[in-house]
Amino acid sequence: MDSPDFDSPWSSLTFESLIKSLDVECEERNTGMGITFREKVTAPLCQSCSIPRPPPLPGKMQNKNNYLIKLPGRCLNFVPKETKQTWDDLFKQGYAADVCVVAENEAIIPAHFIVLNGASQVLGNFLIKSKFINGIKYIKIPGVPYGAVYAFIRFLYSSCYEVNEMKEYTLHLFVLSHCYAVPSLKRVCEQVLEQDYLIPEKVIDVLQLARKCDSSRLSFICTRMVVRDFKTISTTEGWKAMTLANSALEQELLGLVVEADSSKQERLKKVEEKKVYLQLVEAMEAVLHIFQDGCKTIGPRDKVLKGYEVACNFPACKGIETLVRHFLRCKTRVPGGCAQCKRTGQLLELHSRMCSDPDNCKVPLCRNIKEKMSRQSKKDETKWKLLVSKVVAAKNALGPFSPRQSIFI
Numbered sequence: 495m496d497s498p499d500f501d502s503p504w505s506s507l508t509f510e511s512l513i514k515s516l517d518v519e520c521e522e523r524n525t526g527m528g529i530t531f532r533e534k535v536t537a538p539l540c541q542s543c544s545i546p547r548p549p550p551l552p553g554k555m556q557n558k559n560n561y562l563i564k565l566p567g568r569c570l571n572f573v574p575k576e577t578k579q580t581w582d583d584l585f586k587q588g589y590a591a592d593v594c595v596v597a598e599n600e601a602i603i604p605a606h607f608i609v610l611n612g613a614s615q616v617l618g619n620f621l622i623k624s625k626f627i628n629g630i631k632y633i634k635i636p637g638v639p640y641g642a643v644y645a646f647i648r649f650l651y652s653s654c655y656e657v658n659e660m661k662e663y664t665l666h667l668f669v670l671s672h673c674y675a676v677p678s679l680k681r682v683c684e685q686v687l688e689q690d691y692l693i694p695e696k697v698i699d700v701l702q703l704a705r706k707c708d709s710s711r712l713s714f715i716c717t718r719m720v721v722r723d724f725k726t727i728s729t730t731e732g733w734k735a736m737t738l739a740n741s742a743l744e745q746e747l748l749g750l751v752v753e754a755d756s757s758k759q760e761r762l763k764k765v766e767e768k769k770v771y772l773q774l775v776e777a778m779e780a781v782l783h784i785f786q787d788g789c790k791t792i793g794p795r796d797k798v799l800k801g802y803e804v805a806c807n808f809p810a811c812k813g814i815e816t817l818v819r820h821f822l823r824c825k826t827r828v829p830g831g832c833a834q835c836k837r838t839g840q841l842l843e844l845h846s847r848m849c850s851d852p853d854n855c856k857v858p859l860c861r862n863i864k865e866k867m868s869r870q871s872k873k874d875e876t877k878w879k880l881l882v883s884k885v886v887a888a889k890n891a892l893g894p895f896s897p898r899q900s901i902f903i
Contacts, residue, residue, distance in 0.1 A: 581652035584609075593621060596634040597643040605647055607631060613650035614674045635670070642666035649679050660686055665703065672707035684712050692719060698732035702740065720747055721754045771888035773810070774844065778885070780810040781845050785857045789815065814841070847882050 588604030611618030642663035668683035701716035826832040846863035
């Protein structure tokens with residue numbers, strides 16, 4: 495039997511190159527027991543011959559069909575147009591038909607048992623149980639228009655269909671493909687439904703049909719569309735009819751909408767919290783920049799930068815400098831009297847809790863605040879630890895290129 499052709503880089507090796515790489519000694523002996531052969535390999539393949547050059551890399555615009563590999567046990571889905579046309583002609587001509595498919599209004603479509611049985615095992619089982627009438631088996635498909643039944647039987651023959659017929663009878667063909675277990679037709683119908691039927695006025699009907707026909711992908715897409723555009727879809731006639739006929743589905747969709755809104759609010763809340771923590775990170779960087787490096791661009795409010803001076807790169811530097819100047823001049827010393835001084839004290843305490851070297855730190859009150867931490871209540875200590883962990887996490891999320899990575903514990 496001929497061996498199949500494989501698209502492989504080993505096909506470029508010639509028979510002579512393989513012979514050169516192996517020292518094969520064959521000894522033939524005529525005995526009563528037959529012929530015996532003895533092989534002796536003296537050199538491995540990788541040492542005695544040059545390794546073949548690899549095939550060139552595929553181009554940017556390469557057709558995938560040119561690189562199909564025939565694998566054992568795998569069939570390539572390629573049917574010539576001529577073959578499809580032959581099966582299509584066989585269906586349209588109805589030559590030697592032994593089955594009659596009865597559609598709506600008693601319209602008859604001639605077909606062949608062997609084709610229908612091979613394309614749909616469910617339909618074949620119905621035909622086996624049906625009775626012969628004048629040597630022909632009859633099967634009736636009720637409740638479906640003649641055009642849909644005709645397109646369905648034609649697809650079983652040649653996998654061909656007219657685009658206008660598919661769009662007109664998509665829902666009917668979708669149900670038929672599910673009932674008679676024709677997955678190839680079901681995939682085509684799902685694609686048409688996704689492209690043409692997923693609009694607010696029809697999405698509820700498609701969702702219910704997708705659940706009845708076990709189409710998980712289509713059901714998921716419809717559910718996601720309902721959740722995202724609930725205000726518009728809830729005013730359609732399809733939604734109103736569904737609430738009367740299927741209250742369980744209504745409650746499920748409402749629950750998903752509520753869950754999606756809660757998740758959205760939770761995400762927005764986390765985004766806002768992250769912004770706050772990033773602002774605290776910038777504030778800690780500005781504190782170190784002012785007191786350790788010494789900012790050269792801040793000063794009196796009416797100061798104007800000279801030509802060779804560049805504005806400070808720390809966005810929070812000016813604001814922190816303003817708070818510190820106010821903190822040094824403020825005369826309000828009653829507890830909780832000045833909000834700006836209180837905010838400055840909180841920033842200094844946050845720095846002190848994150849500082850790893852308070853003895854050599856140039857930030858004011860860093861060491862004093864470290865010493866006072868032991869006298870705080872357990873509740874306040876827990877709150878500060880949680881805040882420090884959040885700020886450190888926000889700092890780490892910025893990556894290793896942030897200018898003040900070393901200030902964190």
